[in-house]
Amino acid sequence: MCRSKLRIFSVLFLAVFFFTFGVAQKKSKSENDNLLRTSPKLVVGIVVDQMRYDYLTRFFDQFGEEGFKRMISQGFNCKNNHFNYAPTSTGPGHTSVYAGTTPATHGVIGNNWYDKDSDSEVYCASDENYVSVGTTSSAGKMSPHRMNVTTITDELRLHTQMRGKTIAIALKDRGAVLPGGHTANAAYWFHGEDEGKWITSSYYMNNLPKWVKDFNSSGIVQSYKKPWTTLRDINSYIESGVDDNAYEGVFNGEVKPTFPHSPPSLLEKNKSFDIIKSTPFGNSLTADFAIEALKEERLGKDDDTDFLAVSFSSTDYVGHKYGVNSKEIEDTYIRLDIELARLFKALDKEVGEGEYTVFLTADHGAIDVPSYLKDSKIPAGYADFESFHTKLSEFLKYTYGTEDIVKNFSNLQLFLDHKIVENLDLELKDVQETIAKEFLNFDFVDRVYTGFQMWNNNYTNGIPYVLQNGYNQKRSGDVLLVLKPGTISYGETGSTHGSPQIYDTHSPLLFYGKGIPQGSTVERTEIPDIAPTIAALLGIAFPSGTSGKPIAEVLR
Structure with a gap:
């Protein structure tokens, strides 16, 4: 009788054990699947x-x-x-959202930009x-x-x-x-x-x-x-x-x-x-x-x-x-x-x-609108690029004997003719720096960086970090201007954008x-983080140029 009860107890114990083990295995597999990917339709x-x-x-x-x-x-x-x-x-905005990287890598440096190879303006699409x-x-x-x-x-x-x-x-x-x-x-x-x-x-x-x-x-x-x-x-x-x-x-x-x-x-x-x-x-x-x-x-x-x-x-x-x-x-x-x-x-x-x-x-x-900011006693203004171009032309003629040393100025970037620089027996770095220093004499200019600086430094924060992420070595210019905060090159009505200032960068x-x-974070996230976050959620490969990182809080 005792042996019979013991035999029945053993069978029941083994049945419960294997059932529980199987459920645990299934649960573990399910949890692992959820960790690997989410599969929205x-x-x-x-x-x-x-x-x-x-x-x-x-x-x-x-x-x-x-x-x-x-x-x-x-x-x-x-x-x-x-x-x-x-x-x-x-x-650049739409590209960076979906490519998980910045213009430095994906190459879309503006809506339009000066193309060095064709010596003409091109449109991004x-x-x-x-x-x-x-x-x-x-x-x-x-x-x-x-x-x-x-x-x-x-x-x-x-x-x-x-x-x-x-x-x-x-x-x-x-x-x-x-x-x-x-x-x-x-x-x-x-x-x-x-x-x-x-x-x-x-x-x-x-x-x-x-x-x-x-x-x-x-x-x-x-x-x-x-x-x-x-x-x-x-x-x-x-x-x-x-x-x-x-x-x-x-x-x-x-x-x-x-x-x-x-x-x-x-x-x-x-x-x-x-x-x-x-x-x-x-x-x-x-x-x-x-x-x-x-x-x-x-x-x-x-x-x-x-x-x-x-x-x-x-x-x-x-x-x-x-x-x-x-x-x-x-x-x-x-x-x-x-x-x-x-x-x-x-x-x-x-x-x-x-x-x-x-x-x-x-x-x-x-x-x-800067005119509204000015009337509200907030520092703001408009860049006078008509005067800028006149004075730049005079400076180039006086310094280098020709204004042809500059091929293009667009998107607040100046493009030099590298062949003329070489023919004049000048160092590219020196020409960039000389022109950059001249730009600082304009009241509406806040700061200036050269292509040499973009190539040779690794900025990790602030305005130069933002500029460097937008600087593509093959497509960007030789001198980069940053206008004063609150200053734009635009008409006196309506708003615009394009700068590295926080009012242009802070987005939902x-x-x-x-x-x-459900939740929120005040930790800094960046636009290139979106694509790798979605990729991690789906369990798929990151876009080929990804420089952003998955936002951990979104994936918990």
Whole structure:
């Protein structure tokens, strides 16, 4: 009897042991899998053009619960996120977000730049080897060929043996072409002028898909040619300056920069479609098209992770015209919040809530209008480059006997003719330094660095660190200027960007969705950290030029 009970007890013990061991093994394997990768059905990258970080806090009480607040309350907020390079502009911004590195490596050193090899100006996305698709204009002759490295979108395509789709969308061509990477299934951008169509390049396809043609002919674009009034009572817009002021630009046909905006070109239904970009309706149009792409391309519908890259560009156009402290900017962000909520609702429906991962950031920040800052007793001003060029020419003739020693001055960089320097039996280092010292005599110049300094030093913080990360040895110039804080080379109305100053570098970075914990950090994060963070989350290879690092708090 005792032996029988002992035998039964032994059998039960072994059964419980092996059952528990098996469960533990399965749990351990599951935990290891989770540590290795997260597998959302879709990754959505959102770049808001010219978005300062403080727009999140300034306009927070104006936002609904399902847009920006949804990402902040349920996702992860990097409060001290910065561009770690200059120039802070759209082409380098989008490339750096998706490539996980800076212009020093990826090569996109501006929207436009002087090309030393061709002795001409080039555009970051232009490519004469391809033709336009969807328009008879040259607006589609684009490709990512000037980008030297892969992107996170490329690496996802490679990881899935090209099964995972990448679709990139923006009003601006560069806002779609560069995030899409070299392997995108499609990149679409908006061609305004007298057409008002979403177009692409033969780099991606020879004909527009039927759904794009149907969208273009649907009348949706024409529906946004309407007066721009504030979404809410303008008296509730207390996080911006007075509506009628001297710091804002106007549309053609308007006398004052005040609401409502209804110039003739905004009311004409059959031409002048570019004006839509400079209203919040451009963001609405972008959301419409992105949601249509989500549905028609069946993104997030299979086991291979897809990628949807969306850039909202109207925020930049509005900021340039009206400035960062305008009623127009406040209204634009209130409306953008609604468009984000609409996009998230579509993602919930089409992909499934909790089945997708989103990040949201910007391509650069922006400065307050310097004339407004000056009137507020804050140091600010405008660079007088007309006088600068005259005095530089005189200096070059006096010092070197010719002004031809300089081939180009653009993007606050001076390019020397190295052959002339050599023919004059001069040392390049000495010429760079001599001209740099002369630049310091201009009141609007804060500091100057030479190409020799960029080559021979390893800066780890401050302005020189930011400049060095933007300095590409093959493409950048010989002397680099930095304007005084608060000083710009721009008109006296509206805001701009491009500097290494903190108002141009501090931008939002939000993560939300599958695999993302709720939380925030005030530890410094940098734009090149985004791509390796997403790569680590997905368990895929980092983009080939990655210099950023995964943000550990986002992956816990």
